[in-house]
Amino acid sequence: MTEQNLTIARAHATCHATDGRDRRARPVPRVSHDALTNTPESFSMALIVDFLSKRYRLTTVLLAVVLVAGCGDGSPGSAAEGAGQDTHVAAQKADADHEDGEDHDDHEGGEDHDEHGDEERIVRLTQKELAEFGIEVRTAEGGAVTVTRQLPGEIVFDPDLVARVTPRVQGVVQEILKRTGDRVQQGDVLAVLASRELAQIKSDYLSAQARLDLVQATFERKQRLAEQQITSEAEVLESRQALREAKLALQLAERKLQALGLSRQQIGELGGQGEAALARYELTAPIAGTVIERHLTRGETTAAEADQPPFVIADTETVWAQLTVYPRDFGAVHAGQKVTVIADGGDLTAEGTIDYVTPQMREATRSATARVVLDNPDGRWRPGQFITARVQVAQAQADVVIPESALQTVEQESVVFVLTDEGFEPRPVRLGRRAEEKVEIEAGLRPGERYAATNTFTLKAEHGREALEGAGHAH
Structure with a gap:
C-alpha cells in the first residue's frame, strides 16, 4: 500500500471516530488491496465523498463543486485556479459591456432624450388659437393684495321700514281692498270694518259739539243781558263756566277720534255723514311699501289684540x-x-x-x-x-400679483403657463397671500414676464395630451 493510500485510510477511520452523534467506535470498511493500489486518485476521492455524504450532506455539495471544477487536468489546485480565472474574465467582460452601454446612453441617446422631454413641456398655440380659446396674455407686475x-x-x-297694521277698534271686516304683493302708498285704505265702538265715539263727539254750540249761545245771550243789567253777574259767570266745560268735552272727544286714526279733516266731515257712516272704520297703510303678509278674511271680527296683524307692510x-x-x-x-x-x-x-x-x-x-x-x-x-x-x-403691496384664473395644478404643483420664444411653459410657482380672486406669487414668476391669465385650462389639457403622446413614443 502506498503512503498516499494509507493516509486516506487513516482519514476514513478518524471520521468514524469523531462522529458527534455516535460516540461508539465503528469498524473501518474493508477495502481490498487491489482497489487501493489500482484505483486512481479521483476514484479514491469519490469514496471519501460517498462516505461523508451519509453524515454531512451540505459538505458533500461543496466538495462536489470542487471536484467538478478540478476535472480539467486532474489537479484540485489547477481546477480552482481555472475557476478563478474564468470568473475574473467574465467580470471584466461584464464591466466592459456596462461601460460601453453607459457611454452609448450618454453620447448617443441621453441628450436627445432630455431635449425631447423639454420640448414636451412646451405648449405651442397660434394667435388664432389663442383668440379662439379666449386665452389672454398679460405681463407680470406688482399690485395691492387686499386681505379679507x-x-x-x-x-x-x-325694522324701521316694516309696519304691522292692526285696527285700533274692534270691528267686523266688510271690505278687503289689498292683498299680498300689492304695492301701497302711505294712507291707502287696506280694509273697511264696521265698528260699534267707533260709532259710539263719533256719537260722543257729535254730542259734545252740539252741547258746545248750545252753551256758547247761552253764554252770549246772558252776556248781552248782563250788559243791560237784566241778569246778574253770577249767572254770567255760571254760563262762562259751562262754556269752558263744553269746550273741554269736545276736545276730549276729538282726541279720541284722532287716536283712532281720524284726521282733522275727517273729523270735521262727521257732521254731514249718515248713521251708517258712523260705524265705518278704514284700516290704512302707515307707510309706503309692499304688502308681504295678510291675515284677514271678510266677515271675521278683528281687533288690536289679534294674535296676528291683519296686514304686514x-x-x-x-x-x-x-x-x-x-x-x-x-x-x-x-x-x-x-x-x-x-x-x-x-x-x-x-x-x-x-x-x-x-x-x-x-x-x-x-x-x-x-x-x-x-x-x-x-x-x-x-x-x-x-x-x-x-x-x-x-391691504398690502406685492411684487407680482396675478389673477387666480392663471393658476393650474400640474403633477400636484401650482403652475403658471409662461410665454417663451418656443411657446407656453408650465412653470411651478410658490404662492403667497390670496384676496379677491388675486394671488401673490413669491417665486417662479418675475415682473415683466408674459403669462397666460385666462382660460388656462386649455393649456393644461394640451400639455397633458402632449405628455401622453410623448410617453407612448418612449415605449
Missing part, C-alpha cells in the same frame, strides 16, 4: 345684511370697513360698508352682529336670503 375675512350672514328687513328698497362675527374675528372687524356681499349661488353681489357692530354677543350663538345697509331699488335682495360677506381687513 369671510363672514356668513343673512338679508333682513330694515315692508319697504324693501333698503335692506340690511346682517353678518355673524365670531370671537376669532372680533379684533379684525369693525365699523367703516368695506364689504362685498355675495348671495348664495354667486349670481348676485353688492358693495357696502359696515355701519354698526353690536357690542354684545348673542347668547344662542356666542357671536356678535355686523350690519351693512344695502340699497335694493329693484328688489333683487330678498329678506331671508343667505349670503357670504368678504370684509376688507387689511
Whole structure:
C-alpha cells in the first residue's frame, strides 16, 4: 500500500471516530488491496465523498463543486485556479459591456432624450388659437393684495321700514281692498270694518259739539243781558263756566277720534255723514311699501289684540345684511370697513360698508352682529336670503400679483403657463397671500414676464395630451 493510500485510510477511520452523534467506535470498511493500489486518485476521492455524504450532506455539495471544477487536468489546485480565472474574465467582460452601454446612453441617446422631454413641456398655440380659446396674455407686475375675512350672514328687513297694521277698534271686516304683493302708498285704505265702538265715539263727539254750540249761545245771550243789567253777574259767570266745560268735552272727544286714526279733516266731515257712516272704520297703510303678509278674511271680527296683524307692510328698497362675527374675528372687524356681499349661488353681489357692530354677543350663538345697509331699488335682495360677506381687513403691496384664473395644478404643483420664444411653459410657482380672486406669487414668476391669465385650462389639457403622446413614443 502506498503512503498516499494509507493516509486516506487513516482519514476514513478518524471520521468514524469523531462522529458527534455516535460516540461508539465503528469498524473501518474493508477495502481490498487491489482497489487501493489500482484505483486512481479521483476514484479514491469519490469514496471519501460517498462516505461523508451519509453524515454531512451540505459538505458533500461543496466538495462536489470542487471536484467538478478540478476535472480539467486532474489537479484540485489547477481546477480552482481555472475557476478563478474564468470568473475574473467574465467580470471584466461584464464591466466592459456596462461601460460601453453607459457611454452609448450618454453620447448617443441621453441628450436627445432630455431635449425631447423639454420640448414636451412646451405648449405651442397660434394667435388664432389663442383668440379662439379666449386665452389672454398679460405681463407680470406688482399690485395691492387686499386681505379679507369671510363672514356668513343673512338679508333682513330694515325694522324701521316694516309696519304691522292692526285696527285700533274692534270691528267686523266688510271690505278687503289689498292683498299680498300689492304695492301701497302711505294712507291707502287696506280694509273697511264696521265698528260699534267707533260709532259710539263719533256719537260722543257729535254730542259734545252740539252741547258746545248750545252753551256758547247761552253764554252770549246772558252776556248781552248782563250788559243791560237784566241778569246778574253770577249767572254770567255760571254760563262762562259751562262754556269752558263744553269746550273741554269736545276736545276730549276729538282726541279720541284722532287716536283712532281720524284726521282733522275727517273729523270735521262727521257732521254731514249718515248713521251708517258712523260705524265705518278704514284700516290704512302707515307707510309706503309692499304688502308681504295678510291675515284677514271678510266677515271675521278683528281687533288690536289679534294674535296676528291683519296686514304686514315692508319697504324693501333698503335692506340690511346682517353678518355673524365670531370671537376669532372680533379684533379684525369693525365699523367703516368695506364689504362685498355675495348671495348664495354667486349670481348676485353688492358693495357696502359696515355701519354698526353690536357690542354684545348673542347668547344662542356666542357671536356678535355686523350690519351693512344695502340699497335694493329693484328688489333683487330678498329678506331671508343667505349670503357670504368678504370684509376688507387689511391691504398690502406685492411684487407680482396675478389673477387666480392663471393658476393650474400640474403633477400636484401650482403652475403658471409662461410665454417663451418656443411657446407656453408650465412653470411651478410658490404662492403667497390670496384676496379677491388675486394671488401673490413669491417665486417662479418675475415682473415683466408674459403669462397666460385666462382660460388656462386649455393649456393644461394640451400639455397633458402632449405628455401622453410623448410617453407612448418612449415605449
